[in-house]
Amino acid sequence: MTSRGDAARSRFDRTTLAVVAFAVVGLVARLAGLGARAFHWDEARVGYWTLRYLDSGAFEYRPVAGGTFLPLVNRHVFALLGANDFTGRLVVALAGGLLPLVVLLYRTRLRDDETLAFALVLALEPVLLYYSRFARGEVLLTAFSLLAIGCFLRVVDTGSRRYLYAGVAAVGLALTTSGFAAVTLLCWALAAFLAFDHLRVRGDANPVATAERIWDDVVSWATPLARSLFVLLGVLFVFYAPRAGDDESVGLWNLSTLPATVESAFLGSFRKFWSVRVDYRETNGHELLPYLVDYAELLVTVSLPVLALAVGAFFYDRYLTGGRRPLLHFFGFWAALSLLLVPMLAEQFAPWLAVHTVTALTLPAALGIATLARVGRTGLERDRAVRVGAVALVSLVLVAQVGGVVATNVYGQPGPDDDLAQYAQPSQPLEPMLENASAAMERTNGPDVVYVGDAFYTLNADSDRQPPVSDAWGNRLPLPWYFERLDARQTSVENPNELVMVTGEPAVVVTDRETRSQVARRLEGYESTRYELGLWNREVFVFVKQ
Numbered sequence: 001m002t003s004r005g006d007a008a009r010s011r012f013d014r015t016t017l018a019v020v021a022f023a024v025v026g027l028v029a030r031l032a033g034l035g036a037r038a039f040h041w042d043e044a045r046v047g048y049w050t051l052r053y054l055d056s057g058a059f060e061y062r063p064v065a066g067g068t069f070l071p072l073v074n075r076h077v078f079a080l081l082g083a084n085d086f087t088g089r090l091v092v093a094l095a096g097g098l099l100p101l102v103v104l105l106y107r108t109r110l111r112d113d114e115t116l117a118f119a120l121v122l123a124l125e126p127v128l129l130y131y132s133r134f135a136r137g138e139v140l141l142t143a144f145s146l147l148a149i150g151c152f153l154r155v156v157d158t159g160s161r162r163y164l165y166a167g168v169a170a171v172g173l174a175l176t177t178s179g180f181a182a183v184t185l186l187c188w189a190l191a192a193f194l195a196f197d198h199l200r201v202r203g204d205a206n207p208v209a210t211a212e213r214i215w216d217d218v219v220s221w222a223t224p225l226a227r228s229l230f231v232l233l234g235v236l237f238v239f240y241a242p243r244a245g246d247d248e249s250v251g252l253w254n255l256s257t258l259p260a261t262v263e264s265a266f267l268g269s270f271r272k273f274w275s276v277r278v279d280y281r282e283t284n285g286h287e288l289l290p291y292l293v294d295y296a297e298l299l300v301t302v303s304l305p306v307l308a309l310a311v312g313a314f315f316y317d318r319y320l321t322g323g324r325r326p327l328l329h330f331f332g333f334w335a336a337l338s339l340l341l342v343p344m345l346a347e348q349f350a351p352w353l354a355v356h357t358v359t360a361l362t363l364p365a366a367l368g369i370a371t372l373a374r375v376g377r378t379g380l381e382r383d384r385a386v387r388v389g390a391v392a393l394v395s396l397v398l399v400a401q402v403g404g405v406v407a408t409n410v411y412g413q414p415g416p417d418d419d420l421a422q423y424a425q426p427s428q429p430l431e432p433m434l435e436n437a438s439a440a441m442e443r444t445n446g447p448d449v450v451y452v453g454d455a456f457y458t459l460n461a462d463s464d465r466q467p468p469v470s471d472a473w474g475n476r477l478p479l480p481w482y483f484e485r486l487d488a489r490q491t492s493v494e495n496p497n498e499l500v501m502v503t504g505e506p507a508v509v510v511t512d513r514e515t516r517s518q519v520a521r522r523l524e525g526y527e528s529t530r531y532e533l534g535l536w537n538r539e540v541f542v543f544v545k546q
Contacts (some may be wrong), residue, residue, distance in 0.1 A: 044478030096132025176284025446504025
């Protein structure tokens with residue numbers, strides 16, 4: 001092997017090992033204390049219905065609960081490792097922690113320092129770090145989106161069919177994680193058009209010649225493209241087909257209902273998505289401008305370094321170096337479009353929306369970091385103290401901002417002033433309550449859990465076993481997740497006077513501030529503890545039999 005070949009191989013090995021090291025750092029950052037924070041209401045809702053799916057075997061797509069990926073996968077995680085706050089977030093944490101490895105697919109389009117910067121951003125960016133420790137589909141969508149783009153780049157660069165199939169499978173998996181996958185695909189289509197148009201304006205692309213080349217590629221790749229379509233449909237079918245459970249109704253493993261299962265997986269799921277995400281929004285929409293302002297403020301607050309570096313890299317390439325990097329422009333346009341489309345199509349404003357724009361900002365920000373490092377390195381080589389000092393100062397400010405967001409938001413118990421925590425996040429641990437409740441259930445012969453009050457009352461306890469459920473059940477969140485883990489028998493009464501009608505002595509009684517004193521007068525031998533089930537104004541009192 002020549003000395004040049006040895007050097008190239010050495011650079012490849014060093015870069016790859018460094019990327020792997022960033023992935024290890026990302027995993028540690030995500031797994032450390034993963035179960036310390038109590039489940040958010042959304043996490044608890046998905047976790048509860050996953051436990052019900054594990055118990056009954058019945059499951060179907062419900063757009064209001066998000067994508068199907070997390071419940072279907074966590075069903076097996078819970079069966080293997082048990083259900084708790086750690087295992088409930090484990091799949092998302094692993095996806096987020098391993099995310100830096102995806103950058104290896106982009107190496108043909110990036111320099112080594114840019115590749116390392118990309119891995120660094122994916123490992124430690126605060127928004128991605130926080131929501132990698134959260135049982136929602138946003139970071140899963142990030143992972144599959146970046147994986148798909150990387151695979152498609154490899155198809156263009158190497159002509160390998162396996163990357164085509166892998167990329168299409170990643171797109172299919174992305175569509176199972178979140179309703180915002182549709183927004184991502186729309187952003188991709190528009191961003192690709194804008195990136196091409198930029199090349200056309202510069203004279204680097206001829207629309208007619210490009211169209212002819214694309215058509216020739218489609219013809220020559222007809223068979224692989226057809227196979228990839230079957231890959232996409234297969235992934236969607238597996239994840240959107242209903243599960244029948246123990247009965248003979250329509251389900252994935254019931255061959256006698258296969259036509260109905262196919263219809264339910266594709267047409268049925270699309271109808272559900274459209275009715276919830278489109279038809280419902282026509283009469284229950286929101287004003288766009290306030291959402292746009294709030295969204296921009298959120299990004300500036302929690303992701304200012306990534307935002308500033310990405311904007312700087314985009315304009316530096318576009319106006320100072322000739323704009324010859326279409327991948328950078330694709331990601332830049334994707335980010336800009338998401339700034340508009342994500343708030344426009346969101347049902348409610350929440351901090352996790354930032355994940356969708358931050359995902360698109362990661363690669364431009366990485367190029368900004370690499371450029372900043374080169375400027376500093378050049379200053380050192382040429383002994384230009386002012387340049388080196390400026391780079392050092394900018395770097396210090398950016399690192400301090402990232403460290404501040406991570407220290408105040410990602411770890412520790414959340415509070416009302418946290419920028420990344422949403423209102424429905426309990427502000428204190430609930431595992432101690434669960435341990436006390438479990439011990440009490442072994443000592444009593446009545447219902448395991450009784451909810452007291454109008455806010456928590458449901459007509460029939462059995463109706464809480466399958467969706468949809470009443471608003472009163474939602475008011476109990478995240479407690480149903482915790483009690484279901486104990487296989488607790490849960491019921492409710494409308495007012496404290498009805499406690500005498502409960503057969504046996506309940507192990508746990510849950511009520512709110514309005515009825516707390518009345519409940520306390522009717523219970524003897526119970527210890528009452530106050531819990532905040534939200535960041536503010538969401539307190540309950542849990543009475544546990546001693």
